Amino acid sequence: MIEFQHVFKAYGRSKNILADINFNVDPGEFVFISGPSGAGKSTLLKLIGGLEPPSRGAVFVNRQRVDKLPARERPYLRRAVGIILQDTHLLFDRNATQNVMLPLAIMGLDTRAAAARARAALDKVGLAGKEDLNPVEMSGGEQQRLAIARAIVNRPTILIADEPTANLDQESARRIMDVFRDFNQVGVTTLIASHDRPLMARYANRTLHIDAGRFSDSSGVTP
Numbered sequence: 001m002i003e004f005q006h007v008f009k010a011y012g013r014s015k016n017i018l019a020d021i022n023f024n025v026d027p028g029e030f031v032f033i034s035g036p037s038g039a040g041k042s043t044l045l046k047l048i049g050g051l052e053p054p055s056r057g058a059v060f061v062n063r064q065r066v067d068k069l070p071a072r073e074r075p076y077l078r079r080a081v082g083i084i085l086q087d088t089h090l091l092f093d094r095n096a097t098q099n100v101m102l103p104l105a106i107m108g109l110d111t112r113a114a115a116a117r118a119r120a121a122l123d124k125v126g127l128a129g130k131e132d133l134n135p136v137e138m139s140g141g142e143q144q145r146l147a148i149a150r151a152i153v154n155r156p157t158i159l160i161a162d163e164p165t166a167n168l169d170q171e172s173a174r175r176i177m178d179v180f181r182d183f184n185q186v187g188v189t190t191l192i193a194s195h196d197r198p199l200m201a202r203y204a205n206r207t208l209h210i211d212a213g214r215f216s217d218s219s220g221v222t223p
């Protein structure tokens with residue numbers, strides 16, 4: 001479902017952040033990306049989402065080569081992969097429902113259908129009753145769940161999240177992880193980058209670890 005073949009990544013003229021990375025992720029897996037700050041966890045997720053191109057090598061998502069995707073295929077990738085970045089990019093001049101409706105409006109769904117789907121997505125992440133709140137009126141954990149609702153409203157088959165529990169207390173972090181677990185249990189392939197090893201160990205069944213360019217895979221499988 002996700003495949004890295006000899007992937008290298010450097011920004012500009014800097015040295016390689018990722019060097020010769022090879023792995024496969026099968027449908028339905030729950031994968032934890034670990035490693036110290038600056039190791040390249042976000043970079044790896046951005047390569048999957050097509051937000052950064054690899055410097056060398058190939059990244060495949062659903063058998064399509066992400067970095068060689070023709071422009072007409074890009075909306076398909078955007079729909080297949082729900083992305084939650086460290087900066088959630090919520091719009092603070094719109095309410096929760098309007099934030100979640102945004103990807104649907106971009107797809108051309110009519111407003112009534114989009115609003116209904118946005119409300120269903122908010123319900124799935126435990127934000128029923130908060131539809132009309134502005135993100136500034138929400139706690140950090142609620143904002144994070146709002147970002148998840150926006151990422152899943154297009155019913156992606158893959159969900160990638162960058163430090164979704166950073167700056168949250170343990171209870172809020174667990175609630176966020178329970179939301180990811182629920183989506184994973186209905187078949188959504190999930191990859192989460194985090195520093196929180198003990199928390200991730202409770203949810204993920206595989207760890208990809210990056211440290212100073214070295215890469216290890218707890219599954220032990222080399223593609």
Ligand SMILES: Nc1ncnc2c1ncn2[C@@H]1O[C@H](COP(=O)(O)OP(=O)(O)OP(=O)(O)O)[C@@H](O)[C@H]1O
Nearest residue numbers: 011012017035036037038039040041042043044193
């Ligand atoms: N757009 C960019 N341009 C130049 N350098 C970048 C860019 N994005 C990331 N880097 C550099 O690449 C390295 C890896 O960054 P990345 O954000 O992938 O690490 P990370 O493991 O996610 O770190 P953290 O845990 O602190 O979020 C860092 O040294 C960072 O400064």
